[in-house]
Amino acid sequence: MFGRPVGNECGGSRGSMHPECCRPLANSLMNLAMTRLPRSHSSRILLIYTGGTIGMKESSSGLVPVSLEDLLEQLPDIDALPVELTLVSLDRPMDSSDLKPEHWVQIGELILKHSADMDAFLVLHGTDTMAYSAAALSFMMQHLGKPVIFTGSQLPLGHPRSDAASHWMSALEVAMALGPDGLPRVPEIALYFNHALFRGNRVRKLHAMGFDAFDSPNYPVLARAGTRIEYAEEAIGQGIPGQPFQQGRPAWFPALDQGVLSLKLFPGLRPDLWEVALHDPTVKAVLVEAYGAGNIPADGDLSELLRAFVQRGGHLIALSQCVGGQVDLTRYQSGRRLLDLGAISGMDMTFEAALTKTMHLLGTGGSDFREAFGQSIAGELGN
Template sequence: MSTVNTSSKYKTVRINPISPKPPRASVLVIYTGGTLGMVYESVGRQLVPFDFEQILEQVPEVNRFDFEITFLPLSEPIDSSNMTPELWIEIARIVNENYAQYDSFVILHGTDTMAYTASALSFLLEGLNKAVILTGAQLPIGIARSDARENFLTALEIAAATNLAGQPIVSEVCIYFNSVLLRGNRAKKNESSDFNAFKSENYPILARAGVSIYYDLPYLETYRPGIKLHLHEKLNPNVTYLKIFPGISREVVHAVLKVSGLRGVVLETFGAGNAPTMDWFLAEIRDAIDRNLLIFNVSQCDGGRVTQGQYQTSKFLKDVGVISGSDITAESAITKMMYVLGRTDDPAQQRTWLSEPLRGEMSL
């Protein structure tokens, strides 16, 4: 049975299990927008967001779970291409405000920026001790062969899963997609037309869903009794990417590094962190660092890591103070930089936080 609650800031829809037994858990589903929640309208056959009051018509299987599910759509669902730092903070606030009431959270999100959102939430939700699972779909839920149902239903099951001691098996921000669970701040979208849209090249898969769900427990964050959630509500968006390529001009590099108000740059370099050694390039990097601009070295390769100084073409970067991003993804690097710059104005502290893992987003 479903019930509708309009007394809070957001309109919610609650699904109670069919079983007469008390629900063993409660999951809050936050719908931000994206392909998963789309159906064809009867007139015009255009894709439109469906009303979660009719969730049982689209996914009747949710009634079979032995836990309570509450749906909370954002007041204005968006295409994930329009995701912003302000919306990341709003989603994090929703989790924080409902943290004591629910055992876990599932976030329905468009795939294009899902890895950015997962990374940002991992930094904003310090001390997280419950599952926050992002999922979505490549095809709308209103399509007959959509991947939406499997992704959604399994994300719910993982979010509500507990061990023999009654503790959550997953207690971090993750992405579930196409039968695999990935650490959110280690994931990248790598496919636009296949169902296996996300990969995690530098960190193992956390769980695989087949006939049963297998959890690779050594790689999951450990549940920590007594830890309290601390919400961070400030991100500094004055950051950018600078992707190096053969033939990049001094004018381009200079223009990027001199953007007014810029505080940090994720420098996407070749291979293990290598960059051009032309005098003008080195001069631009040195000048930027002398102006206290943070420069975070991230490899353009999906796999592997930055090892500054291994080659002559990266030794200069290390010598002048470019910060190694190790094996962090570009998505995690840019959101981490926003988070670090939002937390402190102390350059030494900023450099320390960028260079070390804060939420399992990079290896030492």
């Protein structure tokens, strides 16, 4: 768990960093407070460093995460920005492939604790699971009414061609941005990468090595950055119940049920290899990554296996293996097979959003799963 952040101990000029103030706290937290400006003149932002490529360095075994102190030595100067920045870090920054749902809870609890005294939140995160974390937080923390901006990089800060500095500075600017009404320009959980701002539960990582690693095929970008950042006002906040947000204490749902499996179809799949897993009583939901618009083969063994799972009370969710478009179980006969089995359409949700939404709904319980899954919680569904 995170420990107790502290602040306001450091002095100095605007935006200056004070590594000597960075020290380990009792419960797996490190904190560094930057010089404070009067609150009426600065944005109060909490930066959460989880690890990832943005803060890595070369080692004999490849790229490895660095500590918060090492990261601070490489962060670009922010002297020109009127920002009051507090930084916290996991005690052991990690490769994002090691992040688990418990870390989503830790990040969310830290945001919740500072929801009243911070104007925005910036999360430095590895790219491999950043879309999962952003989607999960959108369901776990609802109606925050403040920006939570995830960002990372494909190359470390110290690399001469790194995209890290641009992402860091632009994400910070987005987090600070206010609209004409003086309220946050982007009051939702979002992900910034390669000059584009995406809704957190609509984005996917589509490229392992390229700078254009992320995209949002089924929802427009929230903003694009060039010489200035242009915001897509018509996309920001749309489809999220409760908009416009009222700033205050958000609704917090930390319970997540990990009894979820993913079954990706492929030619030659043997249903018998899944029998043990689908008879496990701890498995409560299966995400079927079907072909096209939600099609499955006419395989009696597979259908019977899935039917038996549903009859035991399991939830069957139909997703598409395609990057864009949506599931339509009425379009083809092969799609109606899933419909007849009692499957729930994932519509145009990303895999990351469908998975984390399922964990969230199973964890919270108390409502009809099928009905709740078909309703937008945080703008993850299209019209």
